[in-house]
Amino acid sequence: MTRTGKGRAELTEGPIREAMDRKQAREHEFEGLSYLRVTDDAHGLSRGIVAVGGEVVPTYPHIGRIFVLREGVRATFDAPFRAEEKIDGYNVRIVRSGGKLLAFTRGGFVCPFTVDRLPDLAELDPLFDEDPSLVLCAEVAGPGNPYLHGQVPHVSEDVAFFGFDLMRKGRSGFVPLDERDALFERHAIPRSRVLGDFAPDDFEGLRRVVLQLDAEGAEGMVLKPPAEGKRVKYVTPAVNLADVVEDASLLAELPGEFFASRIVRLAIGLDELGLEGRSGEMAERMGHALLEDFEGTVRQFRQEGIVTRSFDIRMRSEERLELLLRQLDQSAKSVNFKEISRERRDGYIHCRLAKQYQRSTSWLHTIMRGGSVID
Amino acid sequence: MTRTGKGRAELTEGPIREAMDRKQAREHEFEGLSYLRVTDDAHGLSRGIVAVGGEVVPTYPHIGRIFVLREGVRATFDAPFRAEEKIDGYNVRIVRSGGKLLAFTRGGFVCPFTVDRLPDLAELDPLFDEDPSLVLCAEVAGPGNPYLHGQVPHVSEDVAFFGFDLMRKGRSGFVPLDERDALFERHAIPRSRVLGDFAPDDFEGLRRVVLQLDAEGAEGMVLKPPAEGKRVKYVTPAVNLADVVEDASLLAELPGEFFASRIVRLAIGLDELGLEGRSGEMAERMGHALLEDFEGTVRQFRQEGIVTRSFDIRMRSEERLELLLRQLDQSAKSVNFKEISRERRDGYIHCRLAKQYQRSTSWLHTIMRGGSVID
Numbered sequence: 001m002t003r004t005g006k007g008r009a010e011l012t013e014g015p016i017r018e019a020m021d022r023k024q025a026r027e028h029e030f031e032g033l034s035y036l037r038v039t040d041d042a043h044g045l046s047r048g049i050v051a052v053g054g055e056v057v058p059t060y061p062h063i064g065r066i067f068v069l070r071e072g073v074r075a076t077f078d079a080p081f082r083a084e085e086k087i088d089g090y091n092v093r094i095v096r097s098g099g100k101l102l103a104f105t106r107g108g109f110v111c112p113f114t115v116d117r118l119p120d121l122a123e124l125d126p127l128f129d130e131d132p133s134l135v136l137c138a139e140v141a142g143p144g145n146p147y148l149h150g151q152v153p154h155v156s157e158d159v160a161f162f163g164f165d166l167m168r169k170g171r172s173g174f175v176p177l178d179e180r181d182a183l184f185e186r187h188a189i190p191r192s193r194v195l196g197d198f199a200p201d202d203f204e205g206l207r208r209v210v211l212q213l214d215a216e217g218a219e220g221m222v223l224k225p226p227a228e229g230k231r232v233k234y235v236t237p238a239v240n241l242a243d244v245v246e247d248a249s250l251l252a253e254l255p256g257e258f259f260a261s262r263i264v265r266l267a268i269g270l271d272e273l274g275l276e277g278r279s280g281e282m283a284e285r286m287g288h289a290l291l292e293d294f295e296g297t298v299r300q301f302r303q304e305g306i307v308t309r310s311f312d313i314r315m316r317s318e319e320r321l322e323l324l325l326r327q328l329d330q331s332a333k334s335v336n337f338k339e340i341s342r343e344r345r346d347g348y349i350h351c352r353l354a355k356q357y358q359r360s361t362s363w364l365h366t367i368m369r370g371g372s373v374i375d
Numbered sequence: 376m377t378r379t380g381k382g383r384a385e386l387t388e389g390p391i392r393e394a395m396d397r398k399q400a401r402e403h404e405f406e407g408l409s410y411l412r413v414t415d416d417a418h419g420l421s422r423g424i425v426a427v428g429g430e431v432v433p434t435y436p437h438i439g440r441i442f443v444l445r446e447g448v449r450a451t452f453d454a455p456f457r458a459e460e461k462i463d464g465y466n467v468r469i470v471r472s473g474g475k476l477l478a479f480t481r482g483g484f485v486c487p488f489t490v491d492r493l494p495d496l497a498e499l500d501p502l503f504d505e506d507p508s509l510v511l512c513a514e515v516a517g518p519g520n521p522y523l524h525g526q527v528p529h530v531s532e533d534v535a536f537f538g539f540d541l542m543r544k545g546r547s548g549f550v551p552l553d554e555r556d557a558l559f560e561r562h563a564i565p566r567s568r569v570l571g572d573f574a575p576d577d578f579e580g581l582r583r584v585v586l587q588l589d590a591e592g593a594e595g596m597v598l599k600p601p602a603e604g605k606r607v608k609y610v611t612p613a614v615n616l617a618d619v620v621e622d623a624s625l626l627a628e629l630p631g632e633f634f635a636s637r638i639v640r641l642a643i644g645l646d647e648l649g650l651e652g653r654s655g656e657m658a659e660r661m662g663h664a665l666l667e668d669f670e671g672t673v674r675q676f677r678q679e680g681i682v683t684r685s686f687d688i689r690m691r692s693e694e695r696l697e698l699l700l701r702q703l704d705q706s707a708k709s710v711n712f713k714e715i716s717r718e719r720r721d722g723y724i725h726c727r728l729a730k731q732y733q734r735s736t737s738w739l740h741t742i743m744r745g746g747s748v749i750d
Contacts, residue, residue, distance in 0.1 A: 065749070066746075071744055072746075255632070256630060256631025256634060270670065279670060280667070282662075284662050287661045290638050291638060291657060292654050294639060294642040295645065297642075370441060370447040371447075372450075372607045374439050375440060
């Protein structure tokens with residue numbers, strides 16, 4: 001990598017080929033197209049960088065979280081910035097290569113679900129016709145996604161597409177927001193909501209926006225400078241509570257920090273936003289979920305011998321569905337995916353899948369038979 | 376170590392001297408008496424083994440936890456066993472060496488607090504007069520202990536002493552319960568309650584005892600065979616709830632597993648014991664504590680710039696108090712101990728101490744100033 005003006009790094013295929021020799025990158029194939037995927041952070045390359053058709057797709061950078069709005073914004077920005085809605089889905093980077101639209105996950109795999117469903121979600125070719133060097137960063141969200149559980153406001157079924165950034169092949173850094181907005185508008189890219197421009201000391205303005213997002217059950221917002229510079233994210237109290245409540249049945253599966261960190265964020269958010277009056281009611285919903293939903297898990301285990309949750313997806317192509325199932329099984333560390341049913345209807349394959357949670361299943365298997373544990 | 380009859384290992388000072396050479400044991404001094412302490416599990420020695428006056432004090436073994444009573448008892452015992460109350464305090468092993476009573480913590484340090492307060496808590500010399508090879512295993516519990524927070528039933532102030540096992544210097548394994556009981560009785564050793572003898576299939580009898588312990592707020596019970604053999608422990612729903620509630624203000628300090636594991640145990644206990652009817656009320660108490668007590672921590676941090684909790688101990692000797700403070704500071708990984716006040720009254724030094732929690736203090740310091748975190 002070499003640095004160019006404005007601190008952007010130029011990305012070429014050479015270092016990724018070298019990473020192949022060190023076993024820090026791997027070659028994959030998707031529908032006849034081969035691509036390289038960096039598998040580990042090392043030697044200045046990040047996990048998830050992809051080389052395809054001789055061009056490099058940069059990673060979408062991880063964005064720091066602020067826990068308090070007033071001081072977080074002051075510490076991050078010294079000039080007006082943009083607030084945009086943060087969508088609770090999965091992140092993909094979309095490029096066109098060899099005439100084909102490809103969607104890469106954070107880990108750098110082609111996502112067969114996204115590629116399969118893109119024609120339903122967004123018309124992207126005109127964007128890439130205008131500038132084939134673009135990388136479109138988007139969130140795919142909704143109950144019919146194969147990766148994440150949970151409700152998303154405004155997406156009551158299946159999935160929807162939310163573009164939120166543009167990058168360019170061969171370099172890191174974002175396309176400036178004005179330029180991005182013009183391209184999104186010209187090509188009617190479905191996108192996440194722009195919530196407004198704010199001065200760093202406009203706490204009241206931001207607070208009003210957060211209270212509105214919170215009331216909708218939205219995840220939160222990403223705060224972005226107009227071009228280069230640091231970005232931060234902030235999530236609503238509602239979504240911290242929802243995360244705890246929705247995954248309480250997995251209390252023996254997920255790391256304890258999953259729950260503790262969200263309760264901590266919730267408390268800090270309620271305190272800063274002046275919502276202490278809602279603590280009592282939220283506390284009770286949280287308590288009921290944590291204790292009683294996990295009691296439900298214990299009952300499920302006693303009846304079925306397994307901790308499992310099912311969900312529904314729909315896809316167009318059988319082959320891509322099979323590839324998705326293989327990738328899900330390979331990428332999940334302690335979850336098995338099991339197909340429950342498959343039905344062709346209205347031009348789609350409707351597939352019901354179950355996640356079988358291995359960690360809590362095997363732990364409950366041990367202790368419900370009377371096993372003892374030294375802890 | 377060599378194995379003798381009945382699987383007991385003979386423990387001599389030689390291997391501990393060798394561990395010194397490997398830096399896996401250290402020499403310490405307490406009031407003119409030197410002792411060796413094994414600092415790591417290695418080469419068949421356990422952390423906390425002590426050599427003093429040429430004799431070896433074995434460690435108190437860690438006892439496995441069962442989560443379900445019916446199957447746990449069946450899987451552990453094939454003959455009647457004893458149930459004894461488990462006390463929520465700190466574990467010490469008491470020996471007499473060079474005419475002095477010494478109390479060793481689990482880690483193998485002389486506990487200056489216990490040694491200082493023993494004359495108030497129990498008259499132990501007659502026991503050691505009869506058999507100087509004995510190791511008395513005991514729990515010291517109550518709000519005035521220097522190590523642990525939390526309420527203990529029947530100990531409303533200061534601390535109390537509960538003997539619960541006898542071992543012998545130079546070997547592992549326990550003195551059989553009948554022999555222990557005779558010695559405890561003859562020498563009036565204050566002890567934890569015997570709850571009864573049970574057959575492995577007497578779930579209803581055990582359940583009644585657990586419901587009684589639960590109603591008292593007691594921690595639980597340890598189940599012991601009459602002599603050699605596996606032991607297990609079982610804790611009450613009440614204490615799992617109390618642990619979560621009492622430490623909820625430390626949600627950003629303790630590992631998330633601390634809370635998750637107790638909620639899981641609580642749910643499993645309520646389910647097995649037929650106490651689902653109490654879930655709702657317990658869930659709400661838990662939810663209020665987790666969210667609102669941590670909001671209290673946030674407010675404390677905003678006002679005082681620190682996360683701290685204070686407690687009171689009383690001791691007889693200034694020197695032992697100083698030694699205790701040094702040991703507390705050295706052994707705690709992310710807690711500073713600060714003396715708030717010291718007053719001599721009624722023959723005791725009454726000392727108020729504060730635990731200053733470094734992990735949550737420094738984390739709150741970062742994020743309340745607006746710092747961002749990649750998580």
